Amino acid sequence: MSLSPGKQNGLRALADERGVIAALAIDQRSALRKLFAKASGRDANDIPSKWLVQFKEKVSEFLTPYASAILLDPEYGLPAADRRAKDTGLLLAYEQSGYDKSVAGRLPRLLNDFTAAGLKTSGANAVKVLLYYSPFSGADINALKQNWVANVGVECRDADVPFFLELVSYHDEMDEKSPEFARIKPDVVIRTVEEFCNTKYAVDVLKVGVPVNMDFVESASLPRSQTVYSRPEAIAHFRRASKAARLPFIYLSEGVPNQIFAEALTLAAEAGSNFSGVLCGRATWQGGVPVYVQQGVSALDDWLREHGVRNIQNVNAHLDAARPWFERISVSSSARE
Secondary structure, rough: EOOOHHHHHHHHOOOOOOOOOOEEOOOHHHHHHHHHHHHHHOHHHHOOOOHHHHHHHHHHHHHHOOEEEEEEOOOOOOOHHHHOOOOOEEEEEEOOOOOOOOOOOOOEEEEOOOHHHHHOOOOOEEEEEEEEEOOOHHHHHHHHHHHHHHHHHHHHHHHHHOOOEEEEEEOOOOOOOOOOHHHHHHHHHHHHHHEEEHHHHHHOEEEEEOOOOHHHHHOOOOHHHOOOHHHHHHHHHHHHHHHHHHOEEEEEEOOOHHHHHHHHHHOOOOOOOOOOOOEHHHHOOOHHHHHHHOOOHHHHHHHHHHHHHHHHHEEEOOOOOOOOHHHOOOHHHHHOO
């Protein structure tokens, strides 16, 4: 696989000097409203938009000095993009937040009044879309999703901007946090990765969850009777998922606590996973939400300065095993410099 010079430049802007993507994600919109609602006792629909804007600005200001890139949304995140550190790259989300629960299949939707080219003009070094996907869904549903991704791929190719595809695994008839889904999650992740590595989608980088649910991996604190995977089994799943990816891929934190995500990265390293970094969101900053809501901006500044920085540094400390994004792509020598 080879990349255009424009896409190479975009990816280089998002990575550190090793070619590893150590990125911060705060493109959440509906999920962030829910966190604010829980902390404030308000309905999610009543959360002021200015809270989202200001919170994103603060996260960007305090944490991007420790990130190679930040993922934001163009609805509430552009002011935060202006507050990022000088050498921090920018990804912008192109999908609408959430999905219409009245329609089967968790179908994706693009933001109205935006295009891939327009996001690039707004300063994006790359465009990201999120897709809920299950290989067990009906063929008609998955065909719609596959065509949607392919169309975004064409847009990004025409705009000469890197295309990041975020894949969120699920099953129509299972709770994603259940042991039942944990048992099939490795297969869901692997089959989904295999599908979207197909060149017809023109994806440049995959953003994927780890192939196991860490809540069910054997550990000192979890009785063997409650585990779904032994530690060696979990490592084997990481290895299989890595081998399935023919594109550069990075891990997302899936909303788990910081230390659990760090443990997942430890398993990835032990498995020899060829991941090219992370796009970590809530595992870094979600503890600051109740601080902001209940104590105000100044208290959030203090929390980010201490806890937020510590969280992102903890994730970064687990990236020694990550591989450069350009190892799986044919690029010019300048992209490695």
